[in-house]
Every structure is written in C-alpha cells, then in structure tokens.
Amino acid sequence: MKSAKTKESVGAFRGHRLARVQDLLTIDIERDRKSGQYVAYVRELNDISTFGETYEQTLDHTSDLILTYIESMLEDKESLPLTAAQIQKIRTALE
Numbered sequence: 001m002k003s004a005k006t007k008e009s010v011g012a013f014r015g016h017r018l019a020r021v022q023d024l025l026t027i028d029i030e031r032d033r034k035s036g037q038y039v040a041y042v043r044e045l046n047d048i049s050t051f052g053e054t055y056e057q058t059l060d061h062t063s064d065l066i067l068t069y070i071e072s073m074l075e076d077k078e079s080l081p082l083t084a085a086q087i088q089k090i091r092t093a094l095e
Contacts, residue, residue, distance in 0.1 A: 013059065016056070016059045016060075016063070017063055017093055017094055018059055018062060018063055018094070020093035020094075021066075021089065021090050021093050021094065024044075024082065024086050024089065024090060025042055025043070025044050025045070025066070025090070026042070026043040026044060027040055027041070027042055027043075027062060028040065028041045028043065029041075029055070029058060029059075029062075032051075037051045037052065037053060037058075038051060038052050038053075038054070038055050038057075038058035039051045039058070040052075040058050040059075040061070040062040042062065042065070042066060042069075044081050044082070045066065045069050045070075045080075045081075048065055048066075048069050049065075050062055050064075050065045063094045066090065066094060067090075067091065067094050067095065070082075070087060070090065070091070074087075
C-alpha cells in the first residue's frame, strides 16, 4: 500500500483485511485536496479506483471493489494478471 501515511492511516491499514493481500496488490491511496475524500487505486487491476469520506471507508470500498472486479472478470472469461492461487488467496482474505 502506498499513500500519504499518517499514524492513523497506517494503523487502519494494518488492521484491515486488505493488509492480507498487500503482497499481491499495490493499493495507492491519496487524499483529494479539493473534496477531502480519499481515493484508492489498485494498480494490478487496471487501476480500478474507488473513494470514501474516511480512510477506513475507502479501505472497505476498495476491498469490495476488488472482489467485484475479480468476479466480473472471471464471469466474462477475461484474463487477470493473477494466478488461480493468487485469486483464491484474495477471495479468502477479502470475503
């Protein structure tokens, strides 16, 4: 995970289920200066992105988005830059 790291954000990430997949996915989180919202991008998954009012909400939205994206790609028989074992690890960690 990369982001503007604060004590609060690092602690929130470590305690979140996304921490279990940080060896597989790069999640960049930035705070939008204009809106004040946090925006997350997942590099390995076509830079899919989501946002939230709080850091924790953004982590939750990102987790949900990753699962939805993977399921959609598999349903459509589209390729993912992950092995079957990696996909299973992500599903298990985030469900």
